[in-house]
């Protein structure tokens with residue numbers, strides 16, 4: 031009999047239920063304390079957990095374990111060790127100790143460290159993160175871990191994320207205690223990431239070097255149809271896609287990932303998956319796993335899953351909406367406005383903290399979503415613009431305007447929905463409509479940071495967000511801490527009012543896609559960091575450095591290393607794209623075009639020989655036109671090649687990144703312009719790779 035979904039869910043996870051069953055009571059309690067209250071873990075507890083984990087994993091058929099970590103590549107890494115341990119007479123037992131659970135020692139010399147660690151100091155450590163559950167995949171027990179250097183510097187994305195979660199919790203608790211909420215001991219950030227992706231036929235994928243090497247198409251004329259009919263968004267799922275999504279859900283559920291919503295997205299072949307939100311740390315791990323499982327299940331169904339931000343020019347690219355909120359250990363969502371937001375002191379103070387954080391650290395938020403891939407989306411007419419602003423909606427805007435003017439804002443009356451049809455059920459309307467163009471929108475009881483690219487690890491954006499809000503809260507605490515309890519309400523109101531006046535420039539409820547907004551944002555003094563090289567210096571800007579150090583998120587050297595890695599990552603990405611395009615032009619596109627020119631020439635010549643001259647002039651025109659494109663493409667490729675040589679000779683610094691952006695990328699655009707104009711003139715069968723039409727409309 032098939033397992034029921036509740037039985038299936040989390041069946042590959044070393045869950046709380048399994049821990050409770052397998053661990054001695056006192057050990058279970060000690061572990062829970064570590065997980066829930068961020069306390070230190072003792073070795074005897076680790077030993078007990080190791081035994082229980084191994085027993086369970088072996089029962090489930092696992093033979094190996096791995097410390098699973100997230101180096102600064104943005105991907106995950108793993109090295110597998112078996113449980114076998116030799117005993118007498120050539121026999122083995124399955125063994126796993128607390129020490130092996132808690133600490134691993136991968137040779138770390140080949141992971142990017144941005145200069146933190148020279149290769150002769152190869153030692154790196156992985157340390158068990160008990161707040162993210164272990165799981166089984168392919169016969170191996172996966173243990174989520176943090177990754178650091180011999181000297182204790184973070185070499186990964188998890189460590190700073192956990193530090194940022196600590197920081198925001200610490201600062202939020204201090205403020206909540208001032209407001210009389212002394213029962214709160216811990217505040218968690220929660221995240222629900224909505225993940226977009228493309229599915230195309232695996233056979234098509236295998237024929238495109240650009241997709242294989244760079245994740246996006248570097249050439250390709252638009253198909254006769256794009257997304258203009260709006261017929262794909264929420265459209266019915268084709269059978270093959272539905273079967274894929276069904277299996278994907280089950281695979282994710284087994285790993286305890288609460289996949290909830292799935293639908294077709296705007297572009298042809300584009301889809302979305304959203305899980306139910308979780309604490310940030312778990313959400314990050316789950317999103318990494320989700321991306322991996324998406325690709326894997328796709329192969330089984332004869333698909334390639336594309337997670338690049340812009341796989342196809344001319345139609346929408348893919349993003350990831352980072353829904354974010356704050357919850358106390360007593361279960362209260364601190365961003366829930368309630369029925370009377372104007373009187374909800376806790377809500378108002380946390381709302382103000384977010385407003386101030388986004389305004390003061392908009393450059394960091396922008397940086398956290400900057401990548402070569404996402405540069406093709408942000409600012410194009412599909413994703414939020416590169417300018418970071420906030421959308422609050424009509425109701426909250428009215429509330430804060432009232433506070434600003436010292437007016438009273440009472441209860442918000444829910445308006446009933448009027449459809450005009452009697453049989454339809456009656457329900458109350460949401461107090462605000464949606465705004466799809468805002469990078470950072472309040473959506474009822476959470477904020478939705480919408481600028482993330484589809485392939486990015488969500489760790490980075492959440493580190494920035496958590497730290498910036500922690501900073502606001504720490505400033506608020508300093509301002510309020512000496513206030514007498516009786517005067518607290520008044521002091522908070524003043525603080526909220528001052529914050530609104532100071533930071534309201536970041537609030538924008540209009541259409542973020544217009545040129546007027548770009549002008550207006552400039553007048554307001556908001557950042558408009560258009561590309562990744564423009565955004566990168568924010569990471570080491572003085573004000574940001576100070577904040578990171580104050581809250582213990584990154585040390586100076588950790589920041590420097592991340593800055594270096596980002597530059598390297600950007601230049602390498604564009605470098606690979608340039609080489610791939612050059613290769614495709616030289617080995618595929620130009621020869622195919624010349625084949626066709628030759629064929630038309632032959633045809634014209636032979637018909638002329640026969641004395642049939644009717645269409646020879648037309649053919650001559652075509653030959654000239656195609657030859658013109660051929661010459662332009664080859665010439666532009668020569669320029670690209672020369673510029674890549676120049677780039678390779680540069681030091682790998684911000685200037686090189688700018689050169690790649692300003693010169694190499696525009697060389698690539700130039701090639702593409704001619705190639706895409708020529709492509710529709712080339713008959714089917716000449717190009718050795720599938721066109722947009724074949725890839726996007728025959729799944």
Ligand code: ADP
Pocket residue numbers: 220221222223224291304305306307308353354355356363475476
């Ligand atoms: P949308 O209409 O934008 O798709 P949904 O209501 O479907 O929005 O929610 C999107 C995501 O937000 C889901 O992953 C959901 O679990 C998540 N979410 C809901 N509440 C919270 C919260 N308090 N904190 C973080 N994420 C949340």
Ligand code: MG
Pocket residue numbers: 224351478
């Ligand atoms: Mg959404």
